[in-house]
Amino acid sequence: MKRADKDMKLSARTITRRGLIVGGLQLGVLGALAVRMRELQVKEAEQYKFLAEENRINIRLLPPARGLIYDRDGVLLAGNAPNYRVVIVREDAGDVDAVLRTLTDIVPLPEEDLARARREMGRRSPFVPVTISDRLTWEQFSEISINAPALPGIVTEVGLSRYYPLDQDFAHSIGYVGPVSDFDLERLNDDDPLLQIPRFQIGKTGVEAKFEQALRGSAGSSQIEVNAAGRVMRELRRDEGQPGANLQLTLDHALQNYTEARLAGESAAVVVMDIEDGDIRAIASAPSFDPNKFVRGISSADYRALLEDEYRPLADKTVQGTYPPGSTFKMLTALAALEAGVIDPGERVWCPGHYKLGTRRFHCWKRGGHGWMNLVDSLRESCDVYYYDISQKVGVDKIAEMARRFGLGTRFDVPMSAVAEGLMPNRAWKAANRGEAWQVGDTLNASIGQGFVLASPLQLAVMTARLATGREIMPRLIRAVNDRPVARPDPAPLGIRRAHLEVIQRALYEVTNLRSGTAYGSRIAESTYRLAGKTGTSQVRNITVEERARGVFRNEDLPWNRRDHALFVGYAPFDAPRYAVSVVVEHGGGGSKAAAPIARDVLLQALYGGLPPLSAYPAHQRNMIDERQRALELRPRQEPEQGRSRA
Incomplete structure (x- = not known):
């Protein structure tokens, strides 16, 4: 009996110790949970609140x-x-x-x-x-x-x-x-x-x-x-x-619309610049396309039609297209020779219709020749032989240097796609890019804007603005950002002697205002808006000796893509230049026939701020002009958005 009591007391002590141990463990676990809960609810509350929000908030x-x-x-x-x-x-x-x-x-x-x-x-x-x-x-x-x-x-x-x-x-x-x-x-x-x-x-x-x-x-x-x-x-x-x-x-929507309408049916480009500040007022490439189709997702059929059109509507001919400038380049050859002191404006050159270099003949566009030509005569009637002759005296390097001063061979910083640099070659360029020595014949071709020379319509417009002012006019397309005007620095002088520039300007005036001028048919009759300019025709194919012997094919008799490009550059008014224009009509034939009338019409639209009166045109052309203007599909002038500022 005593043994049993003793065992019971021992067992009770053992149970008590175990209970204390288990209880201690439980208290420890509960304490740890309490500490952790406190951390979760107090210290880390913001983090878990954020995670909870993430589950219900997107x-x-x-x-x-x-x-x-x-x-x-x-x-x-x-x-x-x-x-x-x-x-x-x-x-x-x-x-x-x-x-x-x-x-x-x-x-x-x-x-x-x-x-x-x-x-x-x-x-x-x-x-x-x-x-x-x-x-x-x-x-x-x-x-x-x-x-x-x-x-x-x-x-x-x-x-x-x-x-x-x-x-x-x-x-x-x-x-x-x-x-x-x-x-x-x-x-x-x-x-x-x-x-x-x-x-x-x-x-x-x-x-x-x-x-x-x-x-x-x-x-x-x-x-x-x-x-x-x-x-x-x-x-x-x-x-x-x-x-x-x-x-x-800087663009004028009404002038742009008129220019696009005037180019209907042509593969062409027109650039109109404000001579005072370089603002581009119109820059049109034809044919065009509807950009809304690309926003919505153009269909395969529509896109294929644009790609397969031989007039290349997707290409921006104004800045991407480069063309031999033809006779619109001759002013730069003349200025290079004048500034170098190798010619005098009154000095005359005989044009028999060709220029002989060794056994090769370089032909003038006028088969029978122009006879005696001085500088003004040569520009007015676009004699090629005059420039073949003076180019040998001045050399291609000085011609190229002068061309770059007037904007050719320059990639202008305008916010448009694939702006071309063009090409104004010299001796070093040919050695580096062709691995060949420069030939005398290369200089003759370059002197009349052929051969390797390439320029975009934008570059030709800049060249014309600089010829009209003697200043380094730069093209500008952005007028303001968020109503803050974009700064436009004053153009610096080009450093051309005023007397030399005036000779060129007088010649350009005679091109459109004298009967013997190549663009006389596209003159402006209104005396306060007289036009000065230069026609150009650039070949896209070689004319063989056999073809010359039997008579050169007329452009009208050739397939469209083998005809010459037609060009015109000009500015108006002559006495107080306001706008410069360049026109290139792809495969249009002659500059006087295809390009000059477009340039004259577009300039008059810019000068008058709308359709000009018929009195601005020569009397015998007024009925024809009236019919053409009426046939144009013009958009009514749009009203600016209410409250819009004009920076």
Whole structure:
């Protein structure tokens, strides 16, 4: 009995110790949990609150409004229009195919849109919204919105899409936007998250591309509250971001429209510059195209038609196209010889119709020759032999140097696509690029703007403005950014002797105002607006000895793509120069016939600020001019947007 009591007391002590140990362990665990709970609820409360918010709040990027583009008077050239679209978030949709089937039962959508959306979803993260279809009608947009509860992961959105109200008039200068592509992402090397938004529009060509960063703006954000099923409940916060900058161009929409209309049916380019400040008033390449088709997504048939058109509507001939300037170059050869002191303006050269160099003959355009020619005569009647002769005295290097002073061989900094440098060759250029020595015949060809010499219509307009003023006029296309005028430095003198420049100017006046001048038929009759200019014709094929022997084919008798290019450069008024113009008509034949009339009409439009009176034209041409002007498909002058400033 005593043994049993003793055992019981020992057992009780053992149990008590174990209980204390277990209790201590429990208290330790509870203490640790309390400490951890305190850390979670106090120290780390903000972090877990944020994580909880992440589970019920979606943050979405908001594309900013793209900056607007205006003409010099505040007329809208590139704007934004509402775009109704439907997007899908794969993570919220679940069975994507089932959701898309339900969607198309509600609103039929193009199969190509659905296929493109599936490809996009395969390339992007599941939480990134993918556009299924855009440019929905209001009825389609409403139907989808009403049926939203049956469409998990489907979201309707109202965005902005670019549109060009004056369509073809500014297709080459302003360019167009389009959906960002993988190629664009590689090319731009830009980490802006906006570029990850499916079908986000960026500038592809022209001003739209060159000012992409400024026009794009910066992204906004939207915090959306969703329920457990992922359905959007409400918008908690919205930051619209920063809209893109507005641009004001130097272009005049009415003059641009007239120029495009005047070039109808031609493959041609025209550039009109304000001589005072270098502002480009019109820069037209024909034929043009509708940039709105590229914004919406051009069809294969339409794009193929543009590519296969032999007039090359997609090419911007004003800055991308380079052409032998032909006789419009002769003023620079003459100035080089005058400045070098190797000729006198009154010195005469005999033109028998050709210039003999060894056993080879370099022909003048006038087969029978011009007879005795001095400098003014040679420009007025465009004698080639005169320039063959003086080029041997001055040499190609000084001719090239003079040409560069007047803008040839220069890539001007204008915000347009693929601006060409052109080519003003010299001895060093041929050795470096052809591995050959310069030949005397090369100098003869260069002296009349043939051979290796190439210039764009923009360069020829700059050359003409500098000839009219003797100053280093620079072309300008952007007038203001967000209503802040772009600075324009005063042009420096070219350093050409005034007497030499006046000789050239007098000759250009006689080209259009004397009966023997090559552009007399395109003169301006109004005495206060007299035109000075120079015609040019540049060959695109070699004329063989056999062809000369039997008589050179007329341009009209040749296939279109073998005819000569027609050129004209000029400025007006002669006494107080205001505007310079250059015209190139591809395969137009002679400059006096095809290019000079266009230049005269466009300059008169600029000078009068609209259609000029018939009294500005020679009397015998007025009926013909009246009929032609009436036949032009002109757009009515647009009114500037209310409140727009004119920088």
